[in-house]
Structure formats: structure tokens, C-alpha cells
Amino acid sequence: MEPASQGLRESATFDRATIHAIQRAAETGIYDIRGWGAKRKLPHFDDLLLLGASMSRYPLEGYRERCDTDVVLGTRHAKQPLRLDTPVTIAGMSFGALSAQAKEALGRGASEAGTSTTTGDGGMTPEERGHSKHLVYQYLPSRYGMNPDDLRAADAIEVVLGQGAKPGGGGMLLGQKITERVAGMRTLPVGIDQRSACRHPDWTGPDDLAIKILELREITDWEKPVYVKVGATRTYYDVKLAVHAGADVVVVDGMQGGTAATQDVFIEHVGIPTLAALPQAVRALQELGVHREVQLIVSGGIRGGADMAKALALGADAVALGTAALIALGDNHPKHDAGYRELGSAAGYFDDYQDGRDPAGISTQDAELSARLDPVEGGRRLANFLRVMTMEAQTLARACGKAHLHHLEPEDLVALTIESAAMARVPLAGTDWIPGAGL
Amino acid sequence: MATLIDLGERPVRELNQALHCTAATSWRVLNPRGAHAVACGVREAHAIDVEGHVGYYCAGMNQHATVTVHGNAGTGVAENMMSGTVRVRGNASQSAGATAHGGLLVIDGDASARCGISMKGADIIVGGSVGHMSAFMGQAGRLVVCGDAGDALGDSLYEARIYVRGTVKSLGADCVEKEMRNEHLTELAELLKAAERDEDPADFRRYGSARQLYHFKVDNATSY
Numbered sequence: 001m002e003p004a005s006q007g008l009r010e011s012a013t014f015d016r017a018t019i020h021a022i023q024r025a026a027e028t029g030i031y032d033i034r035g036w037g038a039k040r041k042l043p044h045f046d047d048l049l050l051l052g053a054s055m056s057r058y059p060l061e062g063y064r065e066r067c068d069t070d071v072v073l074g075t076r077h078a079k080q081p082l083r084l085d086t087p088v089t090i091a092g093m094s095f096g097a098l099s100a101q102a103k104e105a106l107g108r109g110a111s112e113a114g115t116s117t118t119t120g121d122g123g124m125t126p127e128e129r130g131h132s133k134h135l136v137y138q139y140l141p142s143r144y145g146m147n148p149d150d151l152r153a154a155d156a157i158e159v160v161l162g163q164g165a166k167p168g169g170g171g172m173l174l175g176q177k178i179t180e181r182v183a184g185m186r187t188l189p190v191g192i193d194q195r196s197a198c199r200h201p202d203w204t205g206p207d208d209l210a211i212k213i214l215e216l217r218e219i220t221d222w223e224k225p226v227y228v229k230v231g232a233t234r235t236y237y238d239v240k241l242a243v244h245a246g247a248d249v250v251v252v253d254g255m256q257g258g259t260a261a262t263q264d265v266f267i268e269h270v271g272i273p274t275l276a277a278l279p280q281a282v283r284a285l286q287e288l289g290v291h292r293e294v295q296l297i298v299s300g301g302i303r304g305g306a307d308m309a310k311a312l313a314l315g316a317d318a319v320a321l322g323t324a325a326l327i328a329l330g331d332n333h334p335k336h337d338a339g340y341r342e343l344g345s346a347a348g349y350f351d352d353y354q355d356g357r358d359p360a361g362i363s364t365q366d367a368e369l370s371a372r373l374d375p376v377e378g379g380r381r382l383a384n385f386l387r388v389m390t391m392e393a394q395t396l397a398r399a400c401g402k403a404h405l406h407h408l409e410p411e412d413l414v415a416l417t418i419e420s421a422a423m424a425r426v427p428l429a430g431t432d433w434i435p436g437a438g439l
Numbered sequence: 440m441a442t443l444i445d446l447g448e449r450p451v452r453e454l455n456q457a458l459h460c461t462a463a464t465s466w467r468v469l470n471p472r473g474a475h476a477v478a479c480g481v482r483e484a485h486a487i488d489v490e491g492h493v494g495y496y497c498a499g500m501n502q503h504a505t506v507t508v509h510g511n512a513g514t515g516v517a518e519n520m521m522s523g524t525v526r527v528r529g530n531a532s533q534s535a536g537a538t539a540h541g542g543l544l545v546i547d548g549d550a551s552a553r554c555g556i557s558m559k560g561a562d563i564i565v566g567g568s569v570g571h572m573s574a575f576m577g578q579a580g581r582l583v584v585c586g587d588a589g590d591a592l593g594d595s596l597y598e599a600r601i602y603v604r605g606t607v608k609s610l611g612a613d614c615v616e617k618e619m620r621n622e623h624l625t626e627l628a629e630l631l632k633a634a635e636r637d638e639d640p641a642d643f644r645r646y647g648s649a650r651q652l653y654h655f656k657v658d659n660a661t662s663y
Contacts, residue, residue, distance in 0.1 A: 143557060143559070148482075175654060197557065201538055203534075211475045221455075
């Protein structure tokens with residue numbers, strides 16, 4: 001008999017996950033490290049709705065009239081900005097955290113859909129470069145695998161200051177994933193628990209960052225767009241400083257953004273939701289007079305065309321996917337449920353990316369597990385998903401009368417909750433009230 | 440005959456573009472006046488003499504070139520160098536040779552904090568002293584300090600090797616003094632010779648990783 005049917009009542013404060021966490025800590029004496037992003041309920045794009053056209057607005061015909069989707073990133077300073085067919089990109093995820101097959105699949109899928117993918121900590125693999133039409137090279141504090149030849153081979157450079165899952169935190173790749181190849185790329189002993197620094201080794205603060213960006217531009221002869229990626233915290237100020245430092249593109253990653261291995265307490269309790277960060281970033285760009293000149297990419301919990309359309313309406317130029325892209329490849333698929341259960345998890349719950357025993361062959365370096373993921377099939381699935389996202393966003397944009405996804409605007413949105421209205425700075429549905437507006 | 444570029448009259452961009460597009464030859468760079476990113480991203484075996492002080496990231500990500508700074512260098516000289524030789528005749532600021540994967544960096548004077556931070560295979564020889572947190576998280580390569588070392592030398596060290604002739608103010612987490620065996624005396628003598636220095640290897644002490652923090656254990660939590 002179910003306990004609830006006996007009248008037993010579960011604590012909202014000490015729910016089952018909390019009780020388990022306390023018991024686990026008491027048994028092991030160490031905090032929980034896991035992958036994925038924040039799992040708590042947060043204000044998100046679901047709390048916004050689009051206002052379709054009716055009497056006062058003129059819609060576009062869904063299956064006939066154009067709704068363009070292209071985006072150009074890096075127009076401010078770069079000689080060769082990125083020209084993408086759709087404003088949804090693949091976020092940085094490392095070879096090491098992910099298998100070579102997964103990285104190849106991400107490259108294949110992104111390329112087929114006409115968009116970019118991104119390296120991660122540990123450098124660029126030939127598989128990834130070879131299968132990615134547009135590849136963004138992350139420049140991280142650890143500089144593992146950092147190589148000027150790869151920098152020049154990239155299509156854009158992303159200076160990473162932080163990520164939404166752990167703003168202010170470095171990284172950890174546990175020893176079970178430090179295979180000979182991963183260790184060789186990172187110049188580390190095989191099998192050690194590898195630490196990635198939280199601060200860059202040769203610059204501190206925004207004034208230094210401006211000089212660092214200058215150096216990167218000089219090395220690449222001012223050809224490549226330079227992105228600056230921040231985890232969402234003090235977003236208004238961070239975006240302003242990134243612009244002053246010379247960024248072509250600012251990437252803001254909200255706290256729902258994923259990670260390969262971070263302390264659970266960090267994931268759930270540091271940073272702000274994507275929905276709260278995005279309007280701050282747009283305001284910063286607008287106040288500096290560079291909105292649309294410095295492009296804004298937003299990530300952290302983007303799951304489909306509706307999230308994309310709403311993010312663009314709030315002023316983003318593009319969105320980026322991490323977790324959703326892995327799910328498209330096959331992460332948390334029911335067909336792997338038995339494998340997940342052997343690890344003490346289940347399909348739909350699996351977040352032990354740090355562990356290296358991923359039954360889907362995605363977040364692993366184990367040769368046998370990795371071989372389960374066919375990069376061609378994975379790429380096809382991802383491309384399908386990206387196309388569906390784009391078509392979904394077009395459907396919504398046409399309904400709002402927009403001939404380009406970038407024509408969506410805050411005026412097209414209302415909020416379902418007071419919190420989301422205050423964060424997104426759009427009116428509560430059915431009212432003209434924006435909490436905090438005019439203060 | 441060296442090609443002359445006067446940074447008092449021409450921008451750094453012009454210098455770097457020329458260095459990136461020209462086959463290996465000799466260059467003299469005049470009036471750097473603390474300019475940043477001088478001779479960075481060079482891929483050819485140029486011989487580049489910079490006559491004066493440079494700002495941040497001089498010879499950054501160097502490959503194959505020999506760069507000599509006849510003055511002082513700002514932050515991050517030869518950062519992420521892959522190969523070649525960079526020599527600073529004066530002093531160097533913070534993060535000299537940061538994350539450098541290969542090549543030889545010689546600083547005749549002192550180097551400031553975080554010299555050789557996250558070094559990944561380069562050899563760094565400092566004629567004077569180094570500041571705090573030098574060789575922090577050093578992964579590979581050799582750091583030779585002919586003077587003294589500041590606080591927390593070699594903190595969280597991986598496999599980089601450190602030789603210090605003078606005093607060490609303090610060692611960082613997991614960095615320990617190690618026995619100086621014959622092979623170390625031999626490699627140190629080679630490094631000093633490469634840097635054109637005449638110190639006696641027998642006067643140095645060797646430091647390296649105790650390798651106790653390579654695996655994350657709760658028992659080590661107070662060591663970090």
C-alpha cells in the first residue's frame with residue numbers, strides 16, 4: 001500500500017531527495033558531485049507566453065510566408081564573423097567529459113543544421129574539427145590542450161570566465177575519465193583526478209581581459225570573432241565589462257546550464273536563472289548602445305523552439321544548447337533504462353556524467369560504452385532536433401507576424417507569474433503591470 | 440641585416456602581421472614603450488630583438504622564434520609558448536611563461552608572482568628571484584630559480600620539476616623537497632648552460648610533487 005493512501009504525509013522541507021542527501025553525506029563524508037544543471041524548480045521560459053496576432057497585429061501565413069532564421073555572430077571587430085543558418089548553437093562541452101563519438105556527433109548534427117559547435121576544456125580533437133563546419137574554440141583557465149594552431153583553425157574564440165552551473169568554480173574531471181588520450185591532450189598523468197582552475201593564469205579583472213583579447217586578436221590577425229562567456233550572476237555588470245573589454249559576442253549561461261562534474265550544492269545554490277539574467281544582459285547592451293552590434297547568446301535550460309523564440313523576443317541574438325543536445329543524442333533514453341538502474345539511477349533521472357559509466361556512451365571514455373553511440377546516427381538525431389526547434393520558433397514568430405526570428409520583441413510576451421514578470425520585465429498576463437518597472 | 444620596425448611610428452598590428460606572413464629572418468623592434476602583444480603568435484624561426492620594455496603577453500604562444508627583450512617584460516611574457524626561445528634581459532612581471540607547453544624562457548632578472556603557473560612542458564630559467572605561487576599547478580617542464588622563491592612555491596604541483604638556488608619562503612600544498620640525484624644535476628647543468636649561466640648545479644635544491652593530492656579524498660580537504 002502506498003504510504004500516502006495510509007494518510008502518511010511527506011515533509012515538503014525534508015523531501016525524499018533531501019533525506020537521501022543527508023543519509024548519503026553521513027555515510028560517505030563527502031559532498032555529492034554530479035553532472036546536469038540545476039534540478040530545482042525555477043522561473044523559466046515556461047512562465048512566459050507569446051501574444052499571437054489577432055485584430056491589432058497581422059500574422060504571417062504559416063506554410064507560405066517567409067520567416068528567416070539566419071544570424072551573424074561577431075560583426076563588431078572580426079574580419080570573418082560566423083554566419084549561421086539558425087540562431088541555436090551547441091555550447092562548449094569537453095572531449096574528456098564526453099566521448100569522442102559524442103563530440104563527433106555534435107559536430108555532425110550542428111553542421112547539418114547549419115550552426116556551430118564548441119570545444120571545451122582539454123582542447124580540440126581532429127574528429128570535432130573535421131566534422132564541424134563552424135567550430136568555436138574555448139579559451140579556458142586551465143588552458144589544457146591550448147594550442148595556437150588550433151586557435152587559428154577555429155572559426156571563433158570563446159574566452160570562458162565561468163558557466164551557469166558553477167559561476168566562480170573551476171572544474172574536476174575524475175580519474176576514471178582521464179584515459180591515456182585525455183591525459184596526453186592535457187599533459188597530465190593518466191588516471192588522476194584532474195582539476196581545472198577557476199581563474200585564468202595570466203590575467204585578472206576586466207582591464208587585463210581587454211589586453212588578453214587584444215593578444216588573441218593579434219595572434220589570429222583579427223580574423224576570428226571573440227566571445228566572452230560568463231555564468232549568470234551579476235549579469236548586468238559582467239556584460240558591460242565584457243563589452244568594454246572588447247568582446248564581439250557575449251555568452252550568458254544561466255544556472256540551469258549543465259556541467260560534467262560539479263558539487264550538487266554549487267549547481268543548486270549559485271547563480272541566477274536564465275530568465276533573470278537575459279533582460280539584465282540586454283539592458284547592459286542597450287545602455288552601451290551596442291545591442292545587436294555585440295551579439296548575445298543565451299544558454300541554460302533551453303529545450304525547444306518555444307524557449308528559443310522567447311529568448312530571442314527578450315533580446316538574445318541566439319541561444320545555445322548543452323543538456324538538450326545530449327538528450328537528442330540519446331542521453332536518458334528509455335532504451336538505456338536497465339543500464340541506468342544498474343548505476344542506481346533511471347532513464348529521466350541520470351546525471352552521473354562525472355562517473356564515466358554512461359550506458360548511452362556519451363559522458364564516458366570507456367571504449368566499449370563509447371562505441372554504443374554511432375556518431376552518424378547521433379548527428380542525424382541532433383540535426384533533426386535543431387531543425388524542429390527552428391521550425392517551432394518560426395511557427396511562433398509567424399503567429400506574431402514576424403518575417404525573421406529576430407523581429408520578435410518583448411512586446412510579444414506576457415508573464416504568467418509575478419516573479420517571471422519582474423525578471424523578464426514584461427507585463428503579467430491580462431494586465432499592464434510589470435513589477436518593479438519605473439522604480 | 441635585420442629588418443627594422445619602429446613601434447614609435449608603426450602599430451603593433453603591422454609588426455605582428457609582418458611576422459606572421461614572412462619567412463624566417465631577423466628583426467629589430469625599436470621603441471616598444473610598453474606595448475602589449477609584441478611579437479605574439481609567431482610561427483616562424485624569426486630572430487627578433489626588441490629594444491626596450493614591453494607590456495603584456497610579449498611573445499605569447501611563440502612557436503619556433505627566438506625573441507630577446509632588451510628591457511623588462513610585463514605580465515604573461517611567453518605565455519603558452521609552444522617552442523622557440525624567449526629571453527628577457529631585465530625583469531619580468533607576473534605569470535611569466537604561464538601555461539607554456541615547450542621552448543625555453545630565460546629571465547635574466549627577477550620574475551614576479553606566478554612565474555610558470557600551469558606550465559605544461561616549457562623550461563623556465565630565472566636569474567634572480569621569483570614571486571609567490573610560482574609553478575602553481577605546474578604540469579610538466581622545469582623551473583630553475585637562481586635566486587629566492589616566494590610563498591607557496593609549487594602549490595598543487597603535478598609533474599613539473601623545480602630547482603631553487605636560494606631560499607624558499609614556503610612550499611605550497613603537495614610540494615616537497617626531493618633528493619638531488621645525478622640525473623637532476625645533469626639536467627640542471629644543461630638548463631643553466633642553455634641559459635648561458637654559470638651557477639653551480641650543486642648549489643641548488645630540487646622540489647617536486649608529493650603526489651598526495653592527485654586523487655580527491657575527503658582526508659585531504661584541509662590540505663587544499
